[in-house]
Amino acid sequence: MIKTTLMVQGTSSDAGKSLIVTGLCRILAREGVKVAPFKPQNMALNSAVTPCGGEIGRAQAVQALAANVPLQVHFNPILLKPNSDTGAQVIVQGKAITDMQAVKYHDYKKVAMTAVLDSHQKLVDQFDTIVVEGAGSPAEINLREGDIANMGFAEAVDCPVILVADIDRGGVFAQIVGTMELISESEQNRVVGFVINKFRGDVALLKPGLDWLEQRTNKPVLGVLPFLPGLNIAAEDAIDTQQKLDQVKIKVVVPVFSRISNHTDFDPLRLHPNIELTFVGPGKPLPAADLIILPGSKNVRRDLVFMHKHNWHNDINRHLRYGGKVLGICGGYQMLGELIDDPQGVEEGIGSSEGLGLLPLKTTLTAAKTLTQTQGTITINGNSTLINGYEIHVGQTDFTKPVQGFVTLDSGHTDGCISEDNAVIGTYQHGLFDNDGVIQLLADWLGISLAPQPSYQQQQNTAIDRLADAMSEHLDINKITSFIK
Numbered sequence: 001m002i003k004t005t006l007m008v009q010g011t012s013s014d015a016g017k018s019l020i021v022t023g024l025c026r027i028l029a030r031e032g033v034k035v036a037p038f039k040p041q042n043m044a045l046n047s048a049v050t051p052c053g054g055e056i057g058r059a060q061a062v063q064a065l066a067a068n069v070p071l072q073v074h075f076n077p078i079l080l081k082p083n084s085d086t087g088a089q090v091i092v093q094g095k096a097i098t099d100m101q102a103v104k105y106h107d108y109k110k111v112a113m114t115a116v117l118d119s120h121q122k123l124v125d126q127f128d129t130i131v132v133e134g135a136g137s138p139a140e141i142n143l144r145e146g147d148i149a150n151m152g153f154a155e156a157v158d159c160p161v162i163l164v165a166d167i168d169r170g171g172v173f174a175q176i177v178g179t180m181e182l183i184s185e186s187e188q189n190r191v192v193g194f195v196i197n198k199f200r201g202d203v204a205l206l207k208p209g210l211d212w213l214e215q216r217t218n219k220p221v222l223g224v225l226p227f228l229p230g231l232n233i234a235a236e237d238a239i240d241t242q243q244k245l246d247q248v249k250i251k252v253v254v255p256v257f258s259r260i261s262n263h264t265d266f267d268p269l270r271l272h273p274n275i276e277l278t279f280v281g282p283g284k285p286l287p288a289a290d291l292i293i294l295p296g297s298k299n300v301r302r303d304l305v306f307m308h309k310h311n312w313h314n315d316i317n318r319h320l321r322y323g324g325k326v327l328g329i330c331g332g333y334q335m336l337g338e339l340i341d342d343p344q345g346v347e348e349g350i351g352s353s354e355g356l357g358l359l360p361l362k363t364t365l366t367a368a369k370t371l372t373q374t375q376g377t378i379t380i381n382g383n384s385t386l387i388n389g390y391e392i393h394v395g396q397t398d399f400t401k402p403v404q405g406f407v408t409l410d411s412g413h414t415d416g417c418i419s420e421d422n423a424v425i426g427t428y429q430h431g432l433f434d435n436d437g438v439i440q441l442l443a444d445w446l447g448i449s450l451a452p453q454p455s456y457q458q459q460q461n462t463a464i465d466r467l468a469d470a471m472s473e474h475l476d477i478n479k480i481t482s483f484i485k
Helices: 017-030 058-067 102-126 151-157 172-182 185-190 203-217 263-270 300-309 312-321 331-335 438-445 456-474 477-482
Strands: 005-010 035-038 041-043 047-049 055-057 078-082 087-092 095-101 129-133 161-166 191-199 221-226 250-255 275-280 291-294 325-329 339-342 351-354 361-380 383-399 404-409 414-418 424-427
Touching: 005 017, 005 151, 017 035, 017 058, 017 129, 017 161, 017 191, 017 456, 017 477, 035 058, 035 102, 047 058, 047 361, 047 383, 055 058, 055 078, 058 129, 058 456, 078 102, 087 102, 095 102, 102 129, 102 151, 151 185, 161 172, 172 191, 172 203, 185 191, 191 203, 203 221, 221 456, 250 263, 263 275, 263 456, 291 312, 291 331, 300 312, 300 331, 300 339, 300 351, 312 325, 325 331, 331 383, 331 424, 361 414, 361 424, 361 438, 383 438, 404 424
Parallel strands: 005 129, 005 161, 035 129, 041 078, 161 191, 191 221, 250 275, 250 291, 291 325, 325 424, 339 361
Antiparallel strands: 047 055, 078 087, 087 095, 339 351, 361 383, 361 404, 404 414, 414 424
16 A cells, blocks of 8 residues: 555544544644645535635645645645535636536546546655545445545555544444445455544443454554544534633624535634624524624525525614624625626526625626735724735626725735725625734724734644644554554
8 A cells, every 4th residue: 555645534424534634634743744634525615725826625724734734726636615506616726617517527527536646646746644534434325436535536546544433423333334334345455443533431431342343343443532622623614603702792693694605714703702603594583793794605696695585684784773883705795785797607697686785896706716815904993903814706896986995915906895884894805813913903893892812823723732632642643653654
């Protein structure tokens, strides 16, 4: 087997693949190993922008932070961003290639595999070790033909595989044995061991089951990772709503659109002990708050319809009448304007949609996608702070009358705007709240004082270190690393 690459697959989605890869990247980086994360194919609406202007899954950006390496498009060569129940935008090595229905993409996998293997080889040429994250489960029978995300990739590059199972779901032994039974003999042979994730209680009580599992499969259990409460590492796709609040000083509400994207923008708010962050799903009114934030969307016109269907537009207008503030980010920024025009049918079909009319702007959707990392200064009420962010959007936004800009970019351009009554702000900048001073500046805009907190990156690094420490204590790291040495 190839000695530079180790793959982590799971018995199901959310079994812990992302976390195990993240922890292994940090453990290896601590040892001075030049390590890179890799996910052949990712399906998610949370993404990050690389320095070269490419787009990859957000989870690989977190794993790159753990590995202490700059982002590359090769960390996630295939990214699928769902834009309907049956279709997705296909991003290959950082660039959007086309929109494709699921059935058609199944036939496209042979082409996609070429990009996957090319990116993997480029990383092999640069790094000592590649830690690979699978997708879903290798035992998904309907997806096994032409697989590029799990065993299809592992077989192609001839790498060892660790299988992770989540005991918190129940039936962990059935998960593992069932998965092993449903993969081929050659795939079974490349599984080098199991990791059981999210265990609560005394591991001694689990030992009879572990002994049985090892005898049944003739594979070692490489460790049992305990449940780690409050481990706030950015989620790959699911919205994390857990909070540990102290004294609530600011209430923030985020409506969850049908195609909400980059909701990890709000993790720094969720982690602040004085900010109550509420995600509001379909069928529920937007509650009283200090600030409503309209998030990004992969299908802005459809989500405008979604917003009206649930009467959120009226909730927003009532919120403003009572003195609340509104912030729109990316797609949410476009919705705040007067019109969204789609003359080329970029989203679903040619047409136009009336916006909320809260900012003097019109957006024309275009096939070209803006992907860039940004630096600049945001200013509210004469107070300023520096930001590093990123833009991921389609569309050109133009103002219908002169406006006060929100972000002065180092490139010399201005992004976003502030309404004349100082109640509504819109911007294309993702990652706003990752910056130390932005939360404080927005609190000042709301007329509320907040004590400074550690930066979001500091909090992420602390969480990654906690994960790596737990893995070093509870997993057989020497055994695991022996598979790649």
